[in-house]
Amino acid sequence: MSAAEHTPGERTLAQQLGDFAAGVRYENLPAEVIESVKSRVLDILGIAAAAAPLDTSRAARRWAIDQGGTPAASAVGVAELLPAGQAAFVNGVLAHSLDYDDTHLPSVLHPSASVIPAVLAAAQAAGKDGRETIAAIAVGLEICVRLGMAGYDTEAKNSTFFEHGQHATSICGAMGAAAGVAALHRNAQWVTDALGVAASMASGIIESNRTGGTVKRIHCGWAAHSAVTAVDLVRYGLTGPPTVLEGRFGFFQAWLHGQFNPAEITDGLGERWQVQDIFFKPYPANHFTHAAVDAAAALRRAGIGPDDVESLTLGVPAPNLRTIGEPLAVKQKPETGYMAQFSGPYAVAAGLLGGGGLEVGLDDYTDELARDELRRSIMARVEVVADEECTAIFPMQFPAVLTARLRDGRTVTEKVLTTRGGPQRPLGFEDLGRKFEDNARRTLAPAARERLRETCRTLPDCQNLAVLFQDLTTADADGLTVAGTTN
Template sequence: MTESTLSQQLARFAAETTYDSIPAEVLASVKSRVLDILGICAAAAPLDTSRAARKWASAQGGPGQSSAVGVSDLLPAGQAAFTNGVLAHSLDYDDTHLPSVLHPSASVIPAVLAAAEAHNASGREAIRAIAIGLEICVRLGMAGYDYETKNSTFFEHGQHATSICGAMASAAAVASLRGNAQTISDSIGVAASMASGIIESNRTGGTVKRIHCGWAAQSGISAAGLVDHGLTGPPTVLEGRFGFYQAWLHGSYSKEAITQNLGQRWSVQDIFFKPYPANHFTHAAVDAAARVRNQGIVPAAIKSLTLGVPAPALRTIGEPIEVKRRPETGYMAQFSGPYAVAAGLLGGGGLEVGLDDYSDELAQDPLRQDIMDKVTVVENETCTEIFPEQFPSVLTVHLHDGRTLTEEVLTNRGGPQRPLTFDELAQKFRDNARRTMSSSDMGRLEDACRTLDDQDNLHTVFAELRAIDSLA
């Protein structure tokens, strides 16, 4: 008997993993991530891009199967997954795995929830499938992580690993709801031909990145559905001569990252939650600037600021500096190191810094622009050494009175070293969802996510999300 291929090993893991075999901390983490993603979706519902996604999905027609945020009628599962995946990633508020720099939940959770509704799966079955999908997504992404350069090879090639790996992980997760190892392997093989995404919009603008996780979620459902109708995928889709890693990474990848301790060592609980609605590279800058503010330093007292970041992060949040100092929209501000410093110095509302701090209006606020003009973004060697296990920052503040202050933030809030409690995540959920949901609807959805493993009818669970009125 020949050795199993990589996709076959992943498929066997997915098929053989039961709900009861998953560690309790992973199950709890999944429920928290569902709550987190649905709150983000609710907050993102009014965006123009969200409206476009809903209108496009609704116009495709087909049987009503699954819930899409802001769409009163049920949509075909793939269209619901697309819509919710777009919303889940649109605010850059979704979770991140380090050091792969993947956002696993934004594709896997919309895909699984839509498929679970369509096939009348229970909450327990959905939790199991989400855990499987998240784990596979992380492992596929980590296979493309280069320990020598300390960077994702996907990222170096301009590829959005989140959507690329997310499509295959979503396919495996959806297929695991009702399929055996062979159908799961085939689903991975089919989805590999549907996985895509480039990240130039991180640098110079454009909103196309917002659809990436929606496309991945829809691709996952489509791949699994095509396999149900007889389509097959190559068993060597990952490692083959013309397989996934050869096509995307020119054959530079780690098999061990995919298979080592598979089913024994889980990565799900180590995925970082995001406390701030911006590119994760900027988060430590927000914290560092907030520490300066908490010392009583006001912007008028500041002569200049130097934000030290890891070398690989510099391109995303510090270059070109003239663009990063003048974000035209709230979305562009999410990828700006200078704006993160301004946000931290000025503080937020109910949260330290929240969605309200990344509006189009505030991106062009004269006070924030004045602060951003004072910010220079440079490489910091200490940060580069730590990256990408963390996304650290060192902020040096030069004051008009001649003093110099330095704040180092070397670990990220929301990760294993500085975790967010369930209450903090619930606060984030409520701050997000209050924008489009009533208090009673928020409470019911929060309770449903907290008890997701006891839910049998997911149509009922997500009724509040369908009721959101954001189509106008």
């Protein structure tokens, strides 16, 4: 569909989203959506705790604290309360800084890192309880994903946002988060206006993925901040255009030159939920590498070790090859932990050796291990190629086929055609509890980790959201606030 003026009397897309958002109640949510939201809150807070010591996290906290204003909500690693928008900014930055936050396929959006920080901050400031907060997060995630899918090109099998150099995660995240925050007030017009206002704040370009810079880490923080700010402005009387999405000069015209699929936004809205289908990330690396970890781990569990292997061929979807397999000489010798996160050969080495968390964790992606002699000897034996079967499945999954030629003459093949953490191979609350433990232990004491995990498990019964942050706020020796107490 191309952007066009709306027929008079017909409900615009933003108005339909407003009606939906204002009508959602915790009591009417499917059980799987409630469980999914609880798990995503735990996941995001654990990631934020792990990201707290980063230099970029310190910069985000310093900036937020310097803004001042009337205290309202908690931010991870900030000892005092901040205005809700500033708290949302800090938590959004931390949530997206480790490339460990959840992913929706095939839109390749990371919805929770914007929506959850925004809604938690606004809900705490407004005195909302756990059930109201869960419903609002569900609304925000749902709308974020649907807007992302409206910009997905089924023929090209790619996000049109991405092809334009746009970071759909932050652009759609600002919109979904604004709808979620406005949904706390159960006012359809406020949701519609919040979408109209947030559209003028939504932003994000992804050139830093190519040539460097740390700006991508603030994208979800800025989206969350924009969402809270947009709703605050609506509360003070600002309004947005009702045709903000499909209008001649609206959201989809501005970002996608007017080419989008409105059915992805409205079909089954409120009846068929997308929230529970968002993929959790079990491993702290580019999602394209996850199936490679799983395939190599399957070899390990079959009793195959590095000394048994003559060579390895990693087959991946053709579009993924340029990200995790080219140039091969560079992917076989990553210089840093960050480079290792985007290396197919490193994923094979990590899976073959095993590590922490749910198979491999943050400690398995360090600068030292990227240059480890044993890992490099494994990576030198890994070739990455395009695989037809994997290409046919992509982008609904990020599959891999790993073939090992062994020194005893045997050939062993492991196929991983579904991505762990998605609907076909879900991670439950207990699985995510292990991921949370591996992340949060870096900054939180054992008792604090247990309290936070239990609060998330029983979030529907929570009356004061401040308890979510009671162990995530303290100050270090030099006066800069950090998350929790290092164990």
